[in-house]
Amino acid sequence: MxxxxxxxxxxxxxxxxxxxxxxxxxxxxxxxxxxxxxxxxxxxxxxxxxxxxxxxxxxxxxxxxxxxxxxxxxxxxxxxxxxxxxxxxxxxxxxxxxxxxxxxxxxxxxxxxxxxxxxxxxxxxxxxxxxxxxxxxxxxxxxxxxxxxxNAFAVYYDPAKLAAAGVAEPDGSWTYKEFHEFMTEVGTKSNGAFYGGGDYTAVWWMFNIWLRQNNMEAFTEDGKLGFSKDDLKKWWSQPAELRGTPAMIPEERVTQLLPKSAFGSNATASEVTWDNFMAGYLADSGAQELKLVPVPSDDPDNLGLFLKxxxxxxxxxxxxxxxxxxxxxxxxxxxxxxxxxxxxxxxxxxxxxxxxxxxxxxxxxLVVDYEKSIEKYLKDAPEPPIVGFGTLEASFKRIASDMNYGKLDINGAVDAWFKEAEDIIKQNA
Known part of the structure; x- marks a missing residue:
């Protein structure tokens, strides 16, 4: 580590x-x-x-x-x-x-x-x-x-969009419940102009951070999964009440906007991702200013963050x-x-x-200052992940998208990803 x-x-x-x-x-x-x-x-x-x-x-x-x-x-x-x-x-x-x-x-x-x-x-x-x-x-x-x-993970937001919706800017000291309330308030008050954010649970690295917040590791030292199906089900279930509401942009809309992101396309007011995307987001969106704050955590002393x-x-x-x-x-x-x-x-x-x-x-x-601001929360960063991880990361997003499209229920999504993960780990053992 x-x-x-x-x-x-x-x-x-x-x-x-x-x-x-x-x-x-x-x-x-x-x-x-x-x-x-x-x-x-x-x-x-x-x-x-x-x-x-x-x-x-x-x-x-x-x-x-x-x-x-x-x-x-x-x-x-x-x-x-x-x-x-x-x-x-x-x-x-x-x-x-x-x-x-x-x-x-x-x-x-x-x-x-x-x-x-x-x-x-x-x-x-x-x-x-x-x-x-x-x-x-x-x-x-x-x-x-x-x-x-x-780089480190952060929540990006567009202050102009928040001002237009009459929503106060966040300071980054928030639980997941408070983060969901923020997305809901933004999406509701925008009157259809933009959504609160996207489905952050489809992003592997944010899941990795959540595991760390709960004192779990993604992989064990011998290359096995360090979490259970129940853990993944809890993660993917976390924002269930936001899906299909103005808080969260639907998956079909995200697909239509590709290759730009929903945030870069001005379709959402926030995005959970790596902090070094600032220049690309500004170029894609044409925004005058973007800001970033720490990711949510239910433990204020453990944000699960690291520099990668x-x-x-x-x-x-x-x-x-x-x-x-x-x-x-x-x-x-x-x-x-x-x-x-x-x-x-x-x-x-x-x-x-x-x-x-x-x-x-x-x-x-802002990016440099952000990384300085989270210094006290930083934990050890992972070494190069297991063989086949790139495929697992891609399948994590794909299966989460299938769930959001309604092609899989949450149990089917969890089973599908675990099968792929266990097959890859077995092949490379």
């Missing part, structure tokens, strides 16, 4: 205690093919996100190429769901891109199948990273991912350009100018060098 309590107040680490990947040098591997300014090598880089992240990423790539004329970067992106379908197809054919944006949910799947490069064998400087954060990218002594940034690597940088184990891939990853996680480009759109920069070189103002400062 990763101790993240003091991350935002970490002071610069001395070189004697810094975790430095480059200390391993490049023993046991080769740098791969190299280029020159006259004949640069080309590496492929892929990421997920919306148009805002794409524009920022292209600026970062252009900056990298200007400082590394011997390397060209061919970039492309897609949405989150499509992203993993493409990676699965490429992995099956042995053709993963040289460098990839990655999610913690899929790190163990690909790392344990030897499809990702052990980044301890190439030159990436991690002096400026909190020593407790790096294990999030490590599996069985190998480093497969370098965190770009951190919002994303990581990884490389293909089969890349022919290990040196170029490493230089690009190092640049993307450490360069202060890259921090200025992304601000908090990827999360709060994980590298102190990048974080200190970035000016946070306006909405970006």
């Amino acid at each position: 990763i101790n993240r309590r003091n991350f935002l107040t970490t002071i610069a680490l001395g070189t004697a205690s810094a975790a430095v990947l480059s200390a391993c040098g490049q023993s046991g591997t080769t740098a791969g093919k190299t280029g020159s300014a006259e004949n640069p090598v080309t590496i492929n880089y892929t990421w997920w996100g919306n148009d805002d992240r794409a524009e920022r990423t292209r600026k970062a790539i252009a900056l990298f190429e200007s400082k590394n004329p011997d390397i060209k970067v061919n970039g492309n992106f897609t949405d989150f769901a499509g992203y993993w379908q493409k990676r699965a197809t490429e992995a099956a054919g042995g053709g993963l891109p040289d460098v990839m944006q990655w999610d913690l949910s899929y790190l163990r799947d690909y790392g344990q199948r030897n499809q990702l490069l052990d980044l301890s064998t190439v030159n990436i400087n991690t002096d400026a990273f909190d020593k407790s954060l790096l294990p999030s990218g490590q599996i069985r002594g190998k480093t497969f991912g370098i965190p770009t940034s951190t 690597p919002s994303m990581l940088m990884v490389a293909s184990a089969k890349t022919e350009y290990k040196d170029a891939a490493a230089r690009f990853i190092d640049f993307m996680v450490n360069d202060p100018e890259v921090g200025q480009i992304f601000k908090t759109s990827r999360g709060v920069p994980a590298s102190k060098t990048q974080r200190d070189g970035t000016t946070f103002e306006g909405t970006d400062k």
